[in-house]
Amino acid sequence: MRKVTFPHMGHSYIAFKMLMEDMGNEVILPPRPSKKTLDLGVKYAPEFACLPYKILLGTYLQTAEMGMDTIVTSGGAGPCRAGHYAHLHKAILHDLGYNVDLVCFEAPKKHPIDFYRKVQKLNSAKLSVLSIIEAIKRGWHKLKALDHMEKLSHKIRPRELKRGTTSKVYKMTQLWLDEARTHKEIEEAEAEGIKAFNNIPQDPNREVLKVGLVGEIYVLLEPASNLEIEETLGHMGVEVERSMFLTGWTRDNLGKGTEELISVTDAAKPYLPELIGGHGRDTIGHTVLYAKRKFDGVIQLAPFTCIPEIVARTILPKVSIIHDIPVLTFFLDEQTGKAGMVTRLEAFVDLLRRKKQNTKLNQAAALS
Amino acid sequence: MAAKVGIPRTLFYYVYFPMVETFLKELGAEPVVSSKTSRKILDDGVREALADACVPVKIFFGHVQDVKDKIDFLFVPRVVCLNGRTIYCPKFLGLPDMIKHTFDQLPEVIDTRIDVRDDRFAVWKAFYMLGKKFTNSTAKIFFSYNKAKRVLKLYHKLLKEGLSPEAAMNKLKSKDYNIKPNHQSLLKFAVLGYPYIVHDKYISVNLLDKLNKLGVETITLEQVPLNIIKNTKTDIPKDMFWTFSDMVLKAAYHFFNRGTVDGIIHLTAFGCGPDSMVDKYMELKSKNHPHIPFMSVTIDEHSGEAGMYTRLEAFVDMVKRKKEAVNNA
Numbered sequence: 001m002r003k004v005t006f007p008h009m010g011h012s013y014i015a016f017k018m019l020m021e022d023m024g025n026e027v028i029l030p031p032r033p034s035k036k037t038l039d040l041g042v043k044y045a046p047e048f049a050c051l052p053y054k055i056l057l058g059t060y061l062q063t064a065e066m067g068m069d070t071i072v073t074s075g076g077a078g079p080c081r082a083g084h085y086a087h088l089h090k091a092i093l094h095d096l097g098y099n100v101d102l103v104c105f106e107a108p109k110k111h112p113i114d115f116y117r118k119v120q121k122l123n124s125a126k127l128s129v130l131s132i133i134e135a136i137k138r139g140w141h142k143l144k145a146l147d148h149m150e151k152l153s154h155k156i157r158p159r160e161l162k163r164g165t166t167s168k169v170y171k172m173t174q175l176w177l178d179e180a181r182t183h184k185e186i187e188e189a190e191a192e193g194i195k196a197f198n199n200i201p202q203d204p205n206r207e208v209l210k211v212g213l214v215g216e217i218y219v220l221l222e223p224a225s226n227l228e229i230e231e232t233l234g235h236m237g238v239e240v241e242r243s244m245f246l247t248g249w250t251r252d253n254l255g256k257g258t259e260e261l262i263s264v265t266d267a268a269k270p271y272l273p274e275l276i277g278g279h280g281r282d283t284i285g286h287t288v289l290y291a292k293r294k295f296d297g298v299i300q301l302a303p304f305t306c307i308p309e310i311v312a313r314t315i316l317p318k319v320s321i322i323h324d325i326p327v328l329t330f331f332l333d334e335q336t337g338k339a340g341m342v343t344r345l346e347a348f349v350d351l352l353r354r355k356k357q358n359t360k361l362n363q364a365a366a367l368s
Numbered sequence: 369m370a371a372k373v374g375i376p377r378t379l380f381y382y383v384y385f386p387m388v389e390t391f392l393k394e395l396g397a398e399p400v401v402s403s404k405t406s407r408k409i410l411d412d413g414v415r416e417a418l419a420d421a422c423v424p425v426k427i428f429f430g431h432v433q434d435v436k437d438k439i440d441f442l443f444v445p446r447v448v449c450l451n452g453r454t455i456y457c458p459k460f461l462g463l464p465d466m467i468k469h470t471f472d473q474l475p476e477v478i479d480t481r482i483d484v485r486d487d488r489f490a491v492w493k494a495f496y497m498l499g500k501k502f503t504n505s506t507a508k509i510f511f512s513y514n515k516a517k518r519v520l521k522l523y524h525k526l527l528k529e530g531l532s533p534e535a536a537m538n539k540l541k542s543k544d545y546n547i548k549p550n551h552q553s554l555l556k557f558a559v560l561g562y563p564y565i566v567h568d569k570y571i572s573v574n575l576l577d578k579l580n581k582l583g584v585e586t587i588t589l590e591q592v593p594l595n596i597i598k599n600t601k602t603d604i605p606k607d608m609f610w611t612f613s614d615m616v617l618k619a620a621y622h623f624f625n626r627g628t629v630d631g632i633i634h635l636t637a638f639g640c641g642p643d644s645m646v647d648k649y650m651e652l653k654s655k656n657h658p659h660i661p662f663m664s665v666t667i668d669e670h671s672g673e674a675g676m677y678t679r680l681e682a683f684v685d686m687v688k689r690k691k692e693a694v695n696n697a
Contacts, residue, residue, distance in 0.1 A: 048644035079458045079609050084645050087605055091652050272465050274446060274481070276458040304420065307641040311462035314418050318469040331420055 001026050002101075002124050004070045005063040007056050008033055010221040011146045012246050014178045019139035020072070023132065024125025028068040030059045033224040037062055042334050044092055050081065051303035051332050052218035055225055057089055064098040072122065075106045080277035080308055140247070141183060145190040147245045149173045152197045154241065157234030158208045161201040167231060169196050206237060209352050212290035213242045214283045215301035216309050219332055220244050226301050226330075227338045229345070233299075236349050241295070243286040244279070264289065271315050280308030284315060291323035296352045298325055304333035326352060370398040371502060374439035374475065376431035377402045379424065379460070380447065382533045382563040386540055387520035388443065391495060394512035395502045402435035405570035409434055410669055416470055422639035423668055424564055425459050425466075427571060432467055441476050441501065442467075445494060448483035454611040457642055527590035532576070533567050553585035555687060558623045560589055560650075561635030562612045571667055572635060573676045579633075582684045587629065592619045600625075604649065613642040620650045624657045631661045631687045638668035659694075661687050 001024070006016050008030040020027045031037065033055045041058030060071060071090070076083030086104040093100050103122055108115040119132060127135070149170060157166040173193035180189040211233060219225045220242060230240045264285035272284050287298045300316065302309030313329050320327040328348045330341065373392055375381065381401070392399045403409065405427055413430025436442060444464045449455045459466075464479035478501070480494040487493065492513060499509035519540065526536035557579060565572055566588055579586050592615075600618040608614040616634075623629050634650055636643040647664050654662035663683050665676070 046644040046648040048639060048641065049648075050641075075606070077609070079455050079461065081641055081645060083609060084606060088645055088648060091604075091649070095652055095655070271469065272462060274448070274461045274465070276461045278458070280458065280462065305422075305639055305641055305644070307458040308462075310418055310420050310425075311459060311466055314421070314462075314466040315469045 002070045003028050003068050004072050005030050005068040006072045008059055015139045015142040022135040023123050028063045028066050038334050048305050050306050070101045072103045075104045141186050144247050145177055145186055147247050149193050156197055156200055158237045158239045159202040159206055161203050165200050209238045209296045211238050212295050212298045213240055214286045216279055216306050217244055219301045219303055227341050276308045276311055278308030280312040283312040287319050291325040298327045300329040302331050304331045370396055372398050372400045372439040374400050374435040374442045378428050378431050379564045382567045386523040387516045390519040391512050391516035397502045400439050402431040405568050423637040439475050441478050443478050446479050446481045449485050452484050454614045457610050530591055553583055555584045555630045557584050557631045558587045558629045559633045560616050560620055565637050566635055573671050578680055589619055610642045613646045617646050624653050634664040636666050
């Protein structure tokens with residue numbers, strides 16, 4: 001039996017775990033990235049590789065110790081470095097003496113045969129094609145439910161009466177969804193989750209700021225890599241809207257592309273008309289859209305040395321001035337500490353509050 | 369008065385400048401190149417560019433700052449793909465945008481997009497757009513373009529013979545195409561890296577000359593014939609996405625497999641994204657070829673002359689001793 005692992009990216013592991021198990025593989029669950037993971041990754045990764053690369057390498061090394069023999073991950077066609085991650089990971093692991101196998105999925109539309117072969121490689125239970133499609137559908141359903149739970153947590157956390165309730169409920173809903181195995185169970189778990197979130201006591205009068213989160217996908221999706229920025233902001237009374245979720249990303253990149261993607265590309269056009277890989281253009285586009293939707297601020301998260309985000313960051317100050325929206329950027333690396341980040345966030349949130357009050361006063365003065 | 373077109377002396381300058389120069393001169397425009405990289409240019413670049421950007425991009429910003437007040441147009445094409453296969457680094461793709469949104473009071477930026485995957489004649493179209501700014505005659509543009517292409521071919525031939533870009537450009541001007549044969553040296557190193565680092569004397573801390581002084585003959589990327597690079601197979605399932613990186617990595621594989629050099633030096637810049645991958649692959653490959661010593665040198669805005677010289681000396685000494693030991697055995 002194959003012992004598979006995959007990158008730990010937010011809560012998506014819950015859905016991937018079910019999919020891999022349904023296909024008859026043993027899953028070595030990737031541990032939540034910790035200091036130890038990062039230390040391992042930093043030790044063996046190239047110095048200027050970006051943070052996600054180092055975290056993933058650390059994850060693979062940890063799971064290899066636990067007996068993992070197959071890595072399941074995604075490729076890419078560039079120009080972002082992420083497309084080369086998997087093969088270099090494999091080369092480094094082999095060099096260190098771990099004889100692991102790699103199943104690296106490329107875009108199914110461009111390489112359909114390659115995609116089919118790789119699916120069959122993972123099909124240890126010898127499922128029929130129809131059952132595989134069914135399993136993928138179930139995984140997708142679960143992923144959507146998980147994303148829904150996360151969105152609710154962003155909305156309710158800044159309004160909760162007792163600090164920490166939302167995070168607790170959110171963890172519980174993840175557990176429920178982890179246990180759900182059929183479409184019906186997933187639906188039930190989702191409905192239960194929504195109910196639990198709505199039962200959290202909230203303060204309706206609280207002044208809540210709205211901040212958009214933009215940036216690179218891995219550091220956006222994995223709370224361990226961005227030092228739980230969403231939770232920290234939530235506790236400061238800030239409602240977060242994240243520009244990216246795994247389900248939305250998959251639809252944009254592997255399917256036809258949603259209307260949202262088109263509007264983002266359009267919004268970015270005056271500043272960055274070229275697709276520069278990664279999420280550089282999305283970062284610009286989403287910032288413009290958030291400004292138009294009258295958000296109070298935008299926070300950009302990027303791994304250190306991330307090429308597309310550096311381009312975006314160079315252009316963002318202009319966007320910030322033209323659209324009158326404050327933007328704060330974090331370049332995350334293995335040296336980033338939580339205390340430093342919290343201090344910067346507090347200062348930023350103070351600034352946003354004052355700006356909002358000033359605009360309100362000015363409006364009131366203009367009216368009277 | 370002739371229109372002045374500014375061209376930063378970095379990045380594509382080392383590969384394509386003679387073509388642009390000939391083209392502009394034929395049309396009666398005046399190409400204005402920024403000064404050679406210096407402390408001042410580097411400092412300007414570090415100030416203007418984002419702290420997290422790589423050294424070559426910072427230098428580019430410095431060159432733009434140097435030239436921007438002397439010109440009517442700034443020529444920064446958005447070069448996406450030239451060979452139909454590989455593209456350029458994302459930072460190159462976003463270059464015109466980064467420039468436009470960083471500097472105030474820029475002259476008009478000519479940022480034609482060149483992508484031969486969409487359009488086989490993209491290069492000609494880009495030059496046509498450029499030429500239209502100076503003349504209305506399509507025929508004149510066409511002839512200038514063809515002449516520029518011929519000059520570029522000659523320039524690349526000179527580079528292949530082992531001339532540095534500077535020497536080759538001087539040769540083109542003097543119309544004397546004879547090349548003195550190189551004297552034979554004891555050692556031969558391949559110095560692999562992107563043209564804008566290897567041939568920028570300031571930022572590479574004069575690495576090539578230093579090696580020559582130590583009695584080492586150097587081979588750079590330009591001297592490796594393109595068809596060899598194209599036909600070299602790597603054991604990596606995917607080619608590098610980025611043109612220069614692809615070339616450097618394949619050249620490295622070529623030298624490791626053939627064993628025609630005594631040592632390989634990879635010259636890379638601090639913060640270079642693609643190089644983090646290229647360098648690791650080279651390092652892994654060098655483990656399979658222990659008889660060819662490999663060194664990776666990272667340069668940044670603080671690289672010191674003395675430190676670099678010591679490292680090179682130590683490396684050369686080591687290779688020399690190794691070679692003597694093999695010869696004596």
